[in-house]
Amino acid sequence: MSGGRTWPVVVAASAVLAVVVVLLGAWQPVRAGVVAWFALAIPGGALIPLLGLRDGVAEVTLAIALSLAIDVVVACTMLYSGVWSPPAGVVVLAIVALAGAGLQARPNALAVRNRRATRLDLNAASAEQLGAVRGVGPATAQRIVAWRAAHGSFRSMEDLARVPGVGPKRIAALRGRVQP
Amino acid sequence: MISDPPTLPAVLPPEQLRREAAAPHHLDWVGTDFPSRLVARGPARSCAAAVAIAVSVAVWLASLSAVDPRRMNGLGLVSVLPPASFAALALLAASFCATLHRRSPPQMLLLAHVVALVVMVYGLPALVEPEPRFAVTWRHVGVIDTILQTGHVDPRIDAYFNWPGFFIVAAFVTAAGGTPDLLTVAAWAPVAVVLICIAPLVLLMRTLSSNRRVVWLGIWVFCLGNWVGQDYLSPQAFGFFFYLVVLAIAVTWLRATPAWSPPWVRMWVVPGSACRVWGSPQRAALVAVALLLFAVTVPSHQLTPFAILPGVAALVLAKRCMARGLPVAMAVMIGTWLSYMAVAYLAGHGAGLASGVGDVGTSVGEGVADRVRGDPDHMLVARVRLGLTVALWALAVAGFVRRARRGHDDVDAALLLGGPMALPLVQPYGGEIALRTYLFTLPFAALFVALLIEGAAPAMRAWVGTAITLALTLALLGPFILARYGNERMDWFSREEVAAVDYVYRAAPKGSTLVAWAPSLPWKSRDYALHRYRTVVENPEWSEVRRSTPGSRAQVTALERFLRSEEGGAWFVLTRSQKAQAELTGMEQRGSLDRLEAALRAAPAFRLRYANRDASVFSVRPWPEPRR
Numbered sequence: 001m002s003g004g005r006t007w008p009v010v011v012a013a014s015a016v017l018a019v020v021v022v023l024l025g026a027w028q029p030v031r032a033g034v035v036a037w038f039a040l041a042i043p044g045g046a047l048i049p050l051l052g053l054r055d056g057v058a059e060v061t062l063a064i065a066l067s068l069a070i071d072v073v074v075a076c077t078m079l080y081s082g083v084w085s086p087p088a089g090v091v092v093l094a095i096v097a098l099a100g101a102g103l104q105a106r107p108n109a110l111a112v113r114n115r116r117a118t119r120l121d122l123n124a125a126s127a128e129q130l131g132a133v134r135g136v137g138p139a140t141a142q143r144i145v146a147w148r149a150a151h152g153s154f155r156s157m158e159d160l161a162r163v164p165g166v167g168p169k170r171i172a173a174l175r176g177r178v179q180p
Numbered sequence: 181m182i183s184d185p186p187t188l189p190a191v192l193p194p195e196q197l198r199r200e201a202a203a204p205h206h207l208d209w210v211g212t213d214f215p216s217r218l219v220a221r222g223p224a225r226s227c228a229a230a231v232a233i234a235v236s237v238a239v240w241l242a243s244l245s246a247v248d249p250r251r252m253n254g255l256g257l258v259s260v261l262p263p264a265s266f267a268a269l270a271l272l273a274a275s276f277c278a279t280l281h282r283r284s285p286p287q288m289l290l291l292a293h294v295v296a297l298v299v300m301v302y303g304l305p306a307l308v309e310p311e312p313r314f315a316v317t318w319r320h321v322g323v324i325d326t327i328l329q330t331g332h333v334d335p336r337i338d339a340y341f342n343w344p345g346f347f348i349v350a351a352f353v354t355a356a357g358g359t360p361d362l363l364t365v366a367a368w369a370p371v372a373v374v375l376i377c378i379a380p381l382v383l384l385m386r387t388l389s390s391n392r393r394v395v396w397l398g399i400w401v402f403c404l405g406n407w408v409g410q411d412y413l414s415p416q417a418f419g420f421f422f423y424l425v426v427l428a429i430a431v432t433w434l435r436a437t438p439a440w441s442p443p444w445v446r447m448w449v450v451p452g453s454a455c456r457v458w459g460s461p462q463r464a465a466l467v468a469v470a471l472l473l474f475a476v477t478v479p480s481h482q483l484t485p486f487a488i489l490p491g492v493a494a495l496v497l498a499k500r501c502m503a504r505g506l507p508v509a510m511a512v513m514i515g516t517w518l519s520y521m522a523v524a525y526l527a528g529h530g531a532g533l534a535s536g537v538g539d540v541g542t543s544v545g546e547g548v549a550d551r552v553r554g555d556p557d558h559m560l561v562a563r564v565r566l567g568l569t570v571a572l573w574a575l576a577v578a579g580f581v582r583r584a585r586r587g588h589d590d591v592d593a594a595l596l597l598g599g600p601m602a603l604p605l606v607q608p609y610g611g612e613i614a615l616r617t618y619l620f621t622l623p624f625a626a627l628f629v630a631l632l633i634e635g636a637a638p639a640m641r642a643w644v645g646t647a648i649t650l651a652l653t654l655a656l657l658g659p660f661i662l663a664r665y666g667n668e669r670m671d672w673f674s675r676e677e678v679a680a681v682d683y684v685y686r687a688a689p690k691g692s693t694l695v696a697w698a699p700s701l702p703w704k705s706r707d708y709a710l711h712r713y714r715t716v717v718e719n720p721e722w723s724e725v726r727r728s729t730p731g732s733r734a735q736v737t738a739l740e741r742f743l744r745s746e747e748g749g750a751w752f753v754l755t756r757s758q759k760a761q762a763e764l765t766g767m768e769q770r771g772s773l774d775r776l777e778a779a780l781r782a783a784p785a786f787r788l789r790y791a792n793r794d795a796s797v798f799s800v801r802p803w804p805e806p807r808r
Contacts, residue, residue, distance in 0.1 A: 032358055035357035057379060061383050069422075
């Protein structure tokens, strides 16, 4: 989700489509389907990628949860303030989604800083943490930790090549995710 | 934190290092650099698994076409499923277990098995029954309908309107979506709820164990242990999702470096090893998200916040979670809602915070421990439920003990398993609290069951692992379906029963009193606040009706007297599902409601207004005029 170029477009398109379908009306099953997708995924899906988590499962989970939470906030605010209007609620949600999509398209300082900060320290990470990095399975993680225990610390990314089973391709893939 | 296999071999005993060096295949169970022979076999095995999934779903659907819910006995749906249905489930289970024990189990394929299991088993009632199950589902549809009709929430109606967050958002989405038929949505709600919960379950389990097999076996066991049926269109299903997500945030991103660990763990942990470096703006944002999610559960469901709070508080007290303010903020939110918004309800109900909602007639209602009486089949179902619950908890404890003895740090998962056990202390919640507690502990119990099997023996041969997990699956599957759908005879509704209730709504003037014998009938889905609803069994003042001989003149007279005392005219609805409920749960003798029905048809004081093979609707003299 984060880092992709298509996702902000999907978010913006879903928001616009939802508003159109609700305000102008549409064949009921289509309208229900569009609104369900929009309410379940889009408001949160517009905001969560800004965190720069770089983890698909986490982003999907948090996007659904945050979407539902924002839906609840908007719906309850409308109801308790006495202006119950579902179409207006959809417009508010769409504005949130479009704002998030805009911020995603122009990555702000927060996401950039985090990308650097989330690099894992090769010399301090546990096997479990290394195993969670994309491109490193638990087996490789074990071998990295075992190599570190036997030979001391990694001084450069190239030192990784000395770990059995890690080749130049894997090292290239891991740049940006781990650092010595 | 659970690490699998144990972290930091630098301080592992030398003999273990030697053992792992001598047997490298122990290590690359999920490695990416396996011999080319396996690469060649991988796609073929994946195709075989995909075919197995497709075949099991097809056989399942075909086998269900002949299922007639009317033939069910006291064991519920299990009694009408043909052998082919069980064969389909067994095939799916075998394929899952074999896939799980491939050298490099493809996660999408494991996910496909879980999705197939959920659609098959959780979608079973929607496939074989004509109408949504559970009287309480219809009631929830009625609450949403009331908000849709009126556009506001009157807290004086009942407890639902004091914790209305879920209903308000459901009304909002329904209205925005052009008011689709909520009953169709409700029939498939369990499938949707469990599928959505898979995402946070993967996140939680993946954080608590780095072993992919443990993660997917844990989710599989969760799906096979979740017999409590709290996944219908309901605030608690909504809340359960948030429960999982908030806990996942706490253990995944708000983890502190373990300052305290049990002594057997401390030996292995090197200071400073927790080094996922997080920028503080990001962490602050995640704390804000967790608080927002919690803030949304507070007005949505009475019980869920009380399940989240002890889990997070335990993590903070054990110094496993760095967001120390989180439990305090959560407690403040709960207190605020109770003292400002739910005060209308609390004023009338005092300390019994939730006594009004969800005890009698709720889903699988009378649950684990209480009320083991009634029909012998029903008693068997109750015992199987108890057995399944105790067995999973016992396996989880065994998993924890075995892992702890091998030096694994499973403290986070253990704290989260233990957290909801505090629920019965803080929330008196009818007789259902054991059920709800079981559900909240289930993800972590399932994780420990998976750790017991997979986590303790990474060197297990593939076929041994397949055999053990398959045996576990098959051992859980039968009891699970029996436990989950054991009360189905009273939980399902026929078209005729729905037609009778529809008749009442068409005919009864606003403000009438609608009366049933027992709470299991498909009513309250509309005109929720426009009528009064009463049942004979839930009304202590009417106990004389239940004490009289079934079908006797005395019983008919007593019923007539009570009905006539109701304002607005009373309509009495008697349905097949109520008879099933009365018999199954031992409220009444078998056939006693049939005798009452026959006597009412003959009684001059009662007039039969509507009848079909599953239901009768009576009114009592003076005849209330129909609306039309």
